[in-house]
Amino acid sequence: MRETRKGVSVLEFCQWLQDTWLGVGIRESLWLFPILYTLHIFGVVILVAATSALDLRMLGVVMRKESVSDTAGLLLPWAKAGFVAQMVTGALIRRGLSPSISQKAQGKAWTGASKRRYPK
Numbered sequence: 001m002r003e004t005r006k007g008v009s010v011l012e013f014c015q016w017l018q019d020t021w022l023g024v025g026i027r028e029s030l031w032l033f034p035i036l037y038t039l040h041i042f043g044v045v046i047l048v049a050a051t052s053a054l055d056l057r058m059l060g061v062v063m064r065k066e067s068v069s070d071t072a073g074l075l076l077p078w079a080k081a082g083f084v085a086q087m088v089t090g091a092l093i094r095r096g097l098s099p100s101i102s103q104k105a106q107g108k109a110w111t112g113a114s115k116r117r118y119p120k
Contacts, residue, residue, distance in 0.1 A: 020095070026092060033093070039085060039089045040090055043083070046078055046085065047082030047086065049078075050079035053071075
């Protein structure tokens with residue numbers, strides 16, 4: 001097993017991560033994981049839309065009467081918000097999936113959301 005700088009293996013770190021209250025809460029909740037994933041996708045959409053609109057303005061395809069700096073001032077806060085939403089929700093999603101990561105580190109097949117409990 002690969003060792004990190006402080007002597008803790010990757011497997012031990014993944015097992016610790018899956019046992020935290022936050023990892024257990026995300027994994028055991030019926031709605032928290034889908035909500036986080038939806039917010040993560042919204043972050044992608046906001047980031048891509050804002051940067052694409054700015055790129056189109058810089059190419060002179062749209063908003064020709066607006067200056068690039070005015071357009072950037074309008075769109076970059078949206079792009080930053082989308083990026084932050086992706087980073088936060090991505091970290092929380094990864095924490096909720098950490099049992100799968102520890103299984104992968106042990107050489108078992110990655111199972112994704114197979115441990116999640118859904119109502120019958």
